[in-house]
Amino acid sequence: MSALKAVQAVRSGRIDATRVRAVVRKEITDYRRNRFILGTMTVLPIVFLVNPIINIFAAPTSLTRSALDARVGSTMLFLLLVPVILPATISATSIVTEREQGTLEPVLTTPVRSEELLIGKALAALIPAAALAYAMLGVFLLAVKLFAHQQIADATLEGPRILAQVLFVPLLAGWAIWAGIAVSVRADDVRVAQQLGTLASLPPLAITALMAFNVITPTFRLAVLFAVGLLLLDAGAYRLIAPMFDRERLITARRSK
Amino acid sequence: MTRVQEDPVLVVDKLTKTFGSRTAYSDVSFTVGRGEVFGFLGPNGAGKTTTVRSLGTLITPTSGRATVAGIPLEAANAVEIRKRIAIMTEAPGLYGRLSVTENLQYFVGLHHLSNGAERIKNALEAVNLSDRARDTCNSLSKGLRQRVGLARTLLNDPEILFLDEPTSGLDPVAARGVHDLISGLRDRGVTIFFTTHRLAEAEALCDRVAILNTTLRTIGNPSELREQLFNKGLTVTTAAPLPDPDRVFTGLPGVESWDADGTAAAAYHLAVSDPAVAAPEVVRALVHAKADVLSVGESRHSLEDVYLELVNEDVEASRR
Numbered sequence: 001m002s003a004l005k006a007v008q009a010v011r012s013g014r015i016d017a018t019r020v021r022a023v024v025r026k027e028i029t030d031y032r033r034n035r036f037i038l039g040t041m042t043v044l045p046i047v048f049l050v051n052p053i054i055n056i057f058a059a060p061t062s063l064t065r066s067a068l069d070a071r072v073g074s075t076m077l078f079l080l081l082v083p084v085i086l087p088a089t090i091s092a093t094s095i096v097t098e099r100e101q102g103t104l105e106p107v108l109t110t111p112v113r114s115e116e117l118l119i120g121k122a123l124a125a126l127i128p129a130a131a132l133a134y135a136m137l138g139v140f141l142l143a144v145k146l147f148a149h150q151q152i153a154d155a156t157l158e159g160p161r162i163l164a165q166v167l168f169v170p171l172l173a174g175w176a177i178w179a180g181i182a183v184s185v186r187a188d189d190v191r192v193a194q195q196l197g198t199l200a201s202l203p204p205l206a207i208t209a210l211m212a213f214n215v216i217t218p219t220f221r222l223a224v225l226f227a228v229g230l231l232l233l234d235a236g237a238y239r240l241i242a243p244m245f246d247r248e249r250l251i252t253a254r255r256s257k
Numbered sequence: 258m259t260r261v262q263e264d265p266v267l268v269v270d271k272l273t274k275t276f277g278s279r280t281a282y283s284d285v286s287f288t289v290g291r292g293e294v295f296g297f298l299g300p301n302g303a304g305k306t307t308t309v310r311s312l313g314t315l316i317t318p319t320s321g322r323a324t325v326a327g328i329p330l331e332a333a334n335a336v337e338i339r340k341r342i343a344i345m346t347e348a349p350g351l352y353g354r355l356s357v358t359e360n361l362q363y364f365v366g367l368h369h370l371s372n373g374a375e376r377i378k379n380a381l382e383a384v385n386l387s388d389r390a391r392d393t394c395n396s397l398s399k400g401l402r403q404r405v406g407l408a409r410t411l412l413n414d415p416e417i418l419f420l421d422e423p424t425s426g427l428d429p430v431a432a433r434g435v436h437d438l439i440s441g442l443r444d445r446g447v448t449i450f451f452t453t454h455r456l457a458e459a460e461a462l463c464d465r466v467a468i469l470n471t472t473l474r475t476i477g478n479p480s481e482l483r484e485q486l487f488n489k490g491l492t493v494t495t496a497a498p499l500p501d502p503d504r505v506f507t508g509l510p511g512v513e514s515w516d517a518d519g520t521a522a523a524a525y526h527l528a529v530s531d532p533a534v535a536a537p538e539v540v541r542a543l544v545h546a547k548a549d550v551l552s553v554g555e556s557r558h559s560l561e562d563v564y565l566e567l568v569n570e571d572v573e574a575s576r577r
């Protein structure tokens with residue numbers, strides 16, 4: 001019987017890239033027409049660019065090199081807040097909104113696997129977040145190069161520093177996205193999901209803040225450890241979250257109102 | 258009926274689903290043959306949508322077994338079952354900011370189908386929506402959205418098509434379009450399982466219907482059900498009420514009993530063993546009684562009568 005053979009093939013099957021791509025494409029098309037997301041993507045960079053730029057331009061040139069390094073470090077950590085906040089907001093609502101609109105049930109009638117749907121949604125949140133974060137980083141570095149005092153520019157435009165910045169954008173965004181999706185899978189209400197999503201982005205924000213205020217010294221070793229931890233988490237999180245994706249509950253659970 | 262036994266595509270065996278203490282449907286068993294159009298009827302809350310969701314692998318039955326498109330209904334087989342079926346859910350569930358085509362493109366991708374553009378074109382033609390392909394779904398009326406939902410189920414050439422109230426909210430012409438579509442799909446060998454509250458539609462389209470009211474009340478061909486449930490009868494109308502109907506009707510050959518029609522003053526229902534024998538006798542007796550006969554005809558029971566009879570029985574049983 002061909003049907004039974006096919007069953008065995010699927011049981012051993014993996015993630016289907018075509019399905020993941022379909023999810024990413026649909027999500028991105030939808031975001032581009034979503035005023036709330038467009039609004040967030042406009043406001044966040046304004047808020048989070050102005051502060052670092054002021055901070056760095058206001059740095060007195062009389063600072064010692066190490067004091068200057070600390071100042072630049074904390075300023076650039078601030079730039080990493082956007083790739084945490086934006087994807088957390090997007091992903092925390094990504095599934096609960098579909099439940100409310102009634103679009104989730106038809107999707108679940110197709111052969112798409114939970115893992116494919118979750119990975120697609122995660123990538124779709126990562127793309128705008130990373131694009132925005134890199135654009136902001138570019139603007140910031142350009143402003144420093146063109147207008148900042150030479151000493152400050154030297155301290156800022158350091159290879160390793162910029163590389164770390166580039167690497168931490170997707171790593172932090174990954175954390176925020178998975179935390180947001182976990183919230184979205186469990187939440188029964190869009191607004192609750194939004195609030196919990198903001199909460200879920202707090203841990204990396206807290207660590208960032210601790211480093212910014214020099215409670216934790218941002219050493220190279222610490223940064224590497226942190227990066228490896230995030231990388232492992234980001235790569236495997238869908239395995240943790242997919243079992244939480246209970247199709248029956250997502251379709252039938254009534255909102256407790 | 259033979260088709261059902263030869264080549265069943267849907268076998269449901271003592272299926273039950275409960276939500277906590279509430280029973281959605283209970284002990285449901287039936288078989289649907291390949292290429293059959295199967296109507297699933299029942300009052301609001303009867304468990305129709307829950308049954309469709311269960312057979313579509315969206316929710317897990319509490320007990321019982323089923324085979325869908327030749328594959329046992331088990332969690333491990335869900336993906337393979339979903340490849341072979343399509344479900345039009347009760348609410349169309351479209352992405353409002355996406356166009357009709359974009360909505361369908363998403364589903365072509367989720368099904369991992371080739372020739373997407375062609376499939377979309379054909380699906381839109383089938384539901385008469387080609388001219389709205391570029392419109393966003395937010396801009397469509399309820400009935401048009403319903404049709405997009407229907408087009409979406411055609412994309413993957415399903416073996417079994419589950420339609421949950423496909424014509425609810427459609428205007429008569431659009432509903433007729435859906436009927437034609439269902440007939441056309443049947444001709445291509447697609448099995449169609451659909452729920453509806455329009456009994457005339459079920460009667461006209463279905464090879465067989467089942468009436469569900471938490472438990473399965475009956476199943477069969479619409480005309481078989483009529484015969485099982487109702488005696489054969491004649492309806493007689495006269496210009497004025499008969500002075501003594503009992504004397505006219507009682508004892509006539511072939512007439513078993515009579516009854517005044519509650520709704521009209523001069524109409525009578527006669528239960529008969531064979532209308533062909535009884536009708537001429539009744540006419541003669543009426544003429545003899547000098548009654549002005551307006552009509553004598555065989556009583557026609559519709560599927561609606563069958564439905565109301567069964568569902569009202571349940572209502573009365575629950576009152577007792």
Ligand SMILES: Nc1ncnc2c1ncn2[C@@H]1O[C@H](COP(=O)(O)OP(=O)(O)OP(=O)(O)O)[C@@H](O)[C@H]1O
Pocket residue numbers: 252253254276279280281282299300301302303304305306307308
């Ligand atoms: N998620 C749920 N939780 C609790 N009860 C439920 C749930 N879903 C359905 N039910 C109950 O199961 C029963 C069957 O519901 P279902 O939606 O299947 O009915 P239906 O026949 O489709 O009705 P309608 O004609 O109104 O669409 C109802 O009593 C309903 O209240």
Ligand SMILES: [Mg+2]
Pocket residue numbers: 305306307347421
């Ligand atoms: Mg229903």
